[in-house]
Amino acid sequence: MINASLTQLAALLAQKKISSVELTSAYLDRIARFNPVLNAFVTVDETASLAQAAAADARIASGAAATLTGIPIAHKDIFCADGWRTTCGSRMLANFVAPYDAHVVSQFKNAGMVSLGKTNMDEFAMGSSNETSYFGAVKNPWDITAVPGGSSGGSAAAVAARLAPAATGTDTGGSIRQPAALTGITGLKPTYGVVSRYGMIAFASSLDQAGPMAKSAEDCALLMNVMAGFDERDSTSLERPVEDYTRDLAQPMAGLRIGLPREYFGEGLSDEVARGVEAALAEYRKLGAQTVEVSLPNTRLSIPVYYVLAPAEASTNLARFDGVRYGYRAPDYKDLTDMYEQTRAQGFGAEVKRRIMIGTYVLSHGYYDAYYLQAQKIRRLIAQDFTEAFAHCDVIMGPTTPETAFDFGDKSSDPIAMYLSDIYTIAVNLAGLPGMSVPCAIAANGRPIGLQLIGDYFSESRLLGIAHQYQRVTDWHERMPPNSEQQI
Amino acid sequence: MSLTLLDVKRVARLAHIAVSEDEAAIYQQQINGVFDLIAQMQAVDTTGVVPMAHAQDLNQRLRDDIVTEPDLHEKFQSIAPQVAEGLYLVPQVIE
Secondary structure, three states: OOOOOOOHHHHHHHHOOOOOHHHHHHHHHHHHHHHHOOOOEEEOOOOHHHHHHHHHHHHHHOOOOOOOOOEEEEEEEEEOOOOOEOOOOHHHHOOOOOOOOOOOHHHHHHHEEEEEEEEOOOHHOOOOOOOOOOOOOOOOOEEEEEOOOOOOOHHHHHOOOOOOOOOEEOOOOOOOHHHHHOOOOOOEEOOOOOOOOEEEEEEOOOOOEEEEOOOOOOHHHHHHHHHOOOOOOOOOOOOOOOOOOOOOOOOOOOOEEEEEEEOOOOOOOOHHHHHHHHHHHHHHHHOEEEEEEOOOOEEEEEEHHHHHHHHHHHHHOOOOOOOOOOOOOOOOOOOOHHHHHHHHHHHHHHHHHHHHHHHHHHOOOOOOOHHHHHHHHHHHHHHHHHHHHOOOOOOOOOOOOOOOEOOOOOOOOHHHHHOOOOOHHHHHHHHHEEEEEEEEEEEEEEEEEEEEOOOOOHHHHHHHHHHHHHHHOOHHOOOOOOEEEEEE | OOOHHHHHHHHHHHOOOOOHHHHHHHHHHHHHHHHHHHHHHHHOHHHHOOOOOOOOOOOOOOOOOOOOOOHHHHHHHOOOOOOOOOOHHHHHOOO
């Protein structure tokens, strides 16, 4: 059952072959058993989860169930959930109990899904390995000496180890797709503006976007049907007609034009990841798709542009953490300014402080034009690269990451090496496009490899269909990490 | 370009983050490493390119100027470090 799809779980619940309380208890048992090693969850509240499950059972019995009613889901600890501790992976919010629900959380609650708890993450979503979490790093279920990726590493590990059938994530520079790739699961970052950011603790507001993380594209499509949609409480939420994200799942691949950016297959890409991606492309060709070479010439610049824009936005967003209204306050201080400075020095970790300082600098008088404005101009060039590429193809494919999951400590002492590992994901956020990662191979070291799919604006439904057709003829998404097989 | 130790301390003060001498030296080295990376941008000719602030070209939505939220100040203040009589307490700033 731990490897069942959301559709299969929904059928078991509808046929009363299992109750939501039984299903939720089974996952809570797995969390109790595996989380001490994996550290994927930072908050679990069995009483609250089981109360939600009992309510879901009552709803199913009354005949008022929605598609996913009674199915458990884990939430990245960046989403405020009323009454739940919401830490964002930071000492600053280590004791913060959210007073309201994020839009995404309330959407899943209204759908009758059961929250299994809050998943670990890089502090304020700043990191690619989960090593910046105040609560300790998440371990990769495939190999506990490897990072799970970040920043949504807890959600990724939870789904990979089958501690949850699905999870929420957020992606500012690759934080859904990269951990999905490194843990062998499926994740989707939607077009910017498709999912409301209300109640999602802000990192870089022009890039942050929430999305689903699950075992398969089909499951992600069902989750998107719940989480996407207009919300007036997010000023950048897009007013668009309601979509059924499952509508293109059955679309055939014949005639599909797959664009392969030459910049994604060059220097820096490991041979093994390249082979994994090439094998996936061969499957698509067998299904009738054709591949064409395209170019995204400004890819290399996406990293410097991101490390100006994201810290700049973070430095303003994180100014709210001052020890006055919520969160941590330093115990000792001389005056108001000292209270701010001590609170922020003690409440934030090193990576967060580094980015706040970079952001403060690039926004300061005399440097704004040279850094911030120049980065925004190159951001447009990067977005135009994609527009030109999509004139020649329907979808872009390539690796999600240059290599498989790296070992703990490999990059944590060298911020630049860590930043460069996001070379294939960041440009998608800068352009605001939808992107996915789908498991497509397992390397000789036993660690998964991810295939990235990038679509044009609002093509989520098509992307999910393209991923689903691949998953119909392959079983990489069904593979589980060693030792997770013990049935429940 | 590179930041001096003084620059780092000035930025930390602007950002309201206390840093010790030792920390400032570490941040200086790390932040300069990031600026070496950022420097790649300077070689790009962006004459005539319109800055892209956002992924979607949107106009700010407006709504009617009416009260839409209930008063939840007790709930919101229950999570504050220090409150009294509905007020947030901070160190005295006016003698």
